[in-house]
Amino acid sequence: MTTTIPTDIPTVAATGTAASALRGTRRRRNVRSAAVTCALAVAVVALLVLTMMVGSFRIGAGEVVASVLHLRDNPSVDFVVRGLRLPTAASALTVGLALGASGTIFQQLLRNPLASPDFVGITSGAGLAAATGIVLLQGGGLVVSGMALGGALLAGLLMYLLAWRDGVTGYRFILIGIGASVFFDGLIGFVLSRAQLFEARQAMHWLTGSVGQASTAELRLLAGALLVLLPAAVLLQRPLRALELGDDAARTLGIRPDLSRAGLLGTAIVLVALAVSVAGPIAFVALVAGPIANRLLGPATGGILPAALVGSALLLTADLVAVHLLPTPLPTGVVTGAVGAPYLLWLLATANRQGVGG
Known part of the structure; x- marks a missing residue:
């Protein structure tokens, strides 16, 4: 009698080994992520x-x-x-949390290391609204912060609508955002040219960005929003990772690309809008x-x-x-700009060498 040996035993063993290796890799990643976060x-x-x-x-x-x-x-x-x-320490803490979370959402969602709220028109929209409030309305405090919040939200909505064409792609969103940012910056220059000296100085100080200019009400609003939006952003991390693989792969994993992308962009835009309304556009x-x-x-x-x-x-x-x-105390945005500009030049140079810089 002939004994038949199953031919799928090596395949089953290989599959089990691969699954075990995958679980081990995932465990090590989770451990490292938890250790770094702590x-x-x-x-x-x-x-x-x-x-x-x-x-x-x-x-x-x-x-x-x-x-x-x-x-x-x-x-x-x-x-x-x-x-x-x-108040200053709490402002730096909360604004930093909001900017860090929103920045990484933009970069992962649009799949570009240059996809930052600084460059896609959102902070420029907030700056235009705040400068208008200071110069034309002689506003201050909550009025300027409220106008900056509204300006950032409107700029983000405008970017999304202009970039929509059967969906939103990162390349189109970034290009439209850069163009809108230049346009808003030109309008800011026009508004400042119509200002009195005191108003222009006040507007320029706000546009530089500083964590020491927030009121208690503004800080409470940002802290309360972070308690809701930061956990929401963490929960949206799974759709974000799926969207990094492409829309087709995301659909295969049960993710609705357009809805998830809109939710992620909305969360990131609200975070950066609140941060800018509290501390100005810190670069x-x-x-x-x-x-x-x-x-x-x-x-x-x-x-x-x-x-x-x-x-x-x-x-x-x-x-x-x-x-x-x-030697002389300066707004926080001066230091972040001085450190961030060389990083931006390095990022552009390395991106071009790798052939992804455009």
């Missing part, structure tokens, strides 16, 4: 405390923590920490936060929460440098 969170908390320690009146780390958490009653320390330094943080986070994450690239934490760390560090390490 390390970044610790670094952000340390920078937050350091921001409230330094100044003309030095305060110890323990006193800062006790004052913020209301563990001790020390009127002089509480006045300096809660009244003077905490380059949204551009560099995602790539730095990806370098730290290694094979576990694309994490929205790590990119948001990198954005906070960058902005807290930039504020420390701008206020305490330079």
Whole structure:
């Protein structure tokens, strides 16, 4: 009698080995992602405390923590920490989270490292609305912030509608955004040319960007929005990864490309609009936060929460440098611009060498 040996045993063994290797790779990626996220969170908390320690009146780390958490009653320390330094530190923290998350969503969704809110017209739209409010309406505080928020949202909606043609592609969205940004910048120059000297200086200070100009109401609005939008962005990370593979692959995985893309873009636009309304158009943080986070994450690239934490760390560090390490205190946007411009040149040069720079 002839014994038949199943021919599919090697195939089954190979499939099991591949599945085991895949699970091991996924486990290592998850472990690295969790470790990097925790390390970044610790670094952000340390920078937050350091921001409230330094100044003309030095305060110890323990006193800062006790004052913020209301563990001790020390009127002089509480006045300096809660009244003077905490609003600026909280502004840098929340604005950095919003810029980092929105920047990496744009870059992954549009599949271009230059796809940042800085360059696709959204921050320029906010700047135009804010400059108009300052110069023509003599507004300030919540009026300017509200107009900046509305300007950013309208600019984002305009970009989406102009880029829509049986769907939104990254290349078309970026080109239209760059053109709109140039147009808005020209209108900003026109508005400033009609301003009085005091109004022009006030508008230019806002357009430079600084984390120290937010009111309590603006900070509460941004913090409340982050509590909703940041978890929503993290939940949308699965559709975002699917869209990176292309629309056909996303449909195969059960993702609706147009709806998911609209939700992701909407979330990113609202995040950056709120950040700009609080601190002005701080340049380059949204551009560099995602790539730095990806370098730290290694094979576990694309994490929205790590990119948001990198954005906070960058902005807290930039504020420390701008206020305490330079001969004259400067707006935070000056430091981020000085650091971000060389990075942009390097990014353009390397992209061109790799043949993806256009």
